[in-house]
Amino acid sequence: MTTLLLLLVLLDPQQSSFAFAPAANHNCGLCFANRWQQQHHKPLSIHAASSQEEEDIDDGEEDQIIIPINNDKSILSGQSTFAKYGRPQDINADSFGPLLPIAEAVDEVTGGWALSYADLHPATPRTTIGQAFLATNIFYAAGGLALGVQGDWFYGGLTELAGIVSFIYHYSQLEFGKNRSEVRLALLVDYFTAGAALICGGIYMIQLGIDSIPLEALITAVGAAICLSLCWVWEFGYPYIFWHSLWHILSAFTGYLIGQDHIISG
Numbered sequence: 001m002t003t004l005l006l007l008l009v010l011l012d013p014q015q016s017s018f019a020f021a022p023a024a025n026h027n028c029g030l031c032f033a034n035r036w037q038q039q040h041h042k043p044l045s046i047h048a049a050s051s052q053e054e055e056d057i058d059d060g061e062e063d064q065i066i067i068p069i070n071n072d073k074s075i076l077s078g079q080s081t082f083a084k085y086g087r088p089q090d091i092n093a094d095s096f097g098p099l100l101p102i103a104e105a106v107d108e109v110t111g112g113w114a115l116s117y118a119d120l121h122p123a124t125p126r127t128t129i130g131q132a133f134l135a136t137n138i139f140y141a142a143g144g145l146a147l148g149v150q151g152d153w154f155y156g157g158l159t160e161l162a163g164i165v166s167f168i169y170h171y172s173q174l175e176f177g178k179n180r181s182e183v184r185l186a187l188l189v190d191y192f193t194a195g196a197a198l199i200c201g202g203i204y205m206i207q208l209g210i211d212s213i214p215l216e217a218l219i220t221a222v223g224a225a226i227c228l229s230l231c232w233v234w235e236f237g238y239p240y241i242f243w244h245s246l247w248h249i250l251s252a253f254t255g256y257l258i259g260q261d262h263i264i265s266g
Contacts, residue, residue, distance in 0.1 A: 082235065085179055087112030095181035096188070103188055117187055118231070118240040119178040129241060130174045136245045137167040139252035147259040155204070155259045158197040159252070165193040166248070201255050204262040212265065217257035224250035 088107065096103040106114050123130040140163025147156030169186035176183050205213055227246040234240055 082113055082116040085116070088115050088179070088184060090179070090181040090184070091115065092181075096185055099185070099188060103184070106188065106191070114191075115184045115187060117173055117183055118235045118237075120174050120237060120241060121177060123174055123238065123241060125171055125174045129238065133241045133245055134167060134170055134174070136248040137163045137170070139163070139249050140166065140255075143252045143256035143259075146256060147263070150260065150263050152259055152263050155197070155200050155255075155262070158193070158200055159255050159259070162190075162193045162197040163252070165190050170244075197255060201258050204258050208258075208261060208265060212261070214257050214261055217254050217261070220250045220254040220257065224254055 091100070091103050091107050093100050103115065120130070120133075123133065125131065125134065140159050144156040144159030144161075144163065147153075147159065149156075165186070169183070169190040172180070172183045172186045224247055227243045227250060230243040231240055231247060234243060
């Protein structure tokens with residue numbers, strides 16, 4: 001009977017609420033406990049199971065039903081990686097090699113914030129959401145190629161390069177998880193390539209003059225900036241993936257619009 005009830009709990013479509021909403025966990029557990037008590041006329045104990053308790057269940061103990069509860073507070077509460085782990089402790093020559101002086105300078109100026117990154121658990125490069133997130137980098141490839149075909153291979157090439165490095169960074173972010181020097185190194189390189197593309201786009205905008213910049217480019221630029229800012233507000237898991245995916249799409253489209261207008265005006 002115990003085994004059957006555990007299977008029913010695990011197969012319950014409301015099981016996902018155990019992982020993401022503590023309030024829902026409590027309510028669902030109480031409802032289950034009430035139903036159990038009404039049907040079997042004895043109390044039901046609900047708490048997070050220890051390994052010993054799981055062994056007792058396997059040995060046939062039927063005094064209580066143990067409902068597993070996800071206690072990962074960093075995901076449930078939406079705590080950012082930087083707020084949870086603080087300043088990176090792995091910025092050294094083994095991790096960054098010749099880029100160490102730059103990494104140390106960036107870390108010092110930003111108080112460790114710039115080389116921290118979001119923990120995207122439970123997404124990985126093998127999950128649908130993780131793969132969809134990585135696929136948004138194709139917008140940089142498409143925009144850069146389109147600009148190159150139209151004659152601006154320099155800005156188009158910078159955009160392409162930014163997309164490639166962004167893919168590598170986010171792949172390592174999904175693959176290795178939190179607090180890994182490999183991911184910090186990829187993030188630092190991503191700053192270089194994305195910064196180069198942004199600086200080039202900014203120069204183009206200055207050359208064009210604010211009055212000549214397409215309205216669509218201004219709108220998408222503002223939207224991209226908002227999405228990037230929200231990535232730092234919700235710097236964890238799926239919320240980060242959502243907002244950063246929009247940042248990829250809108251920033252790539254903005255860069256294409258500015259580059260295209262620069263080609264036309266030149």
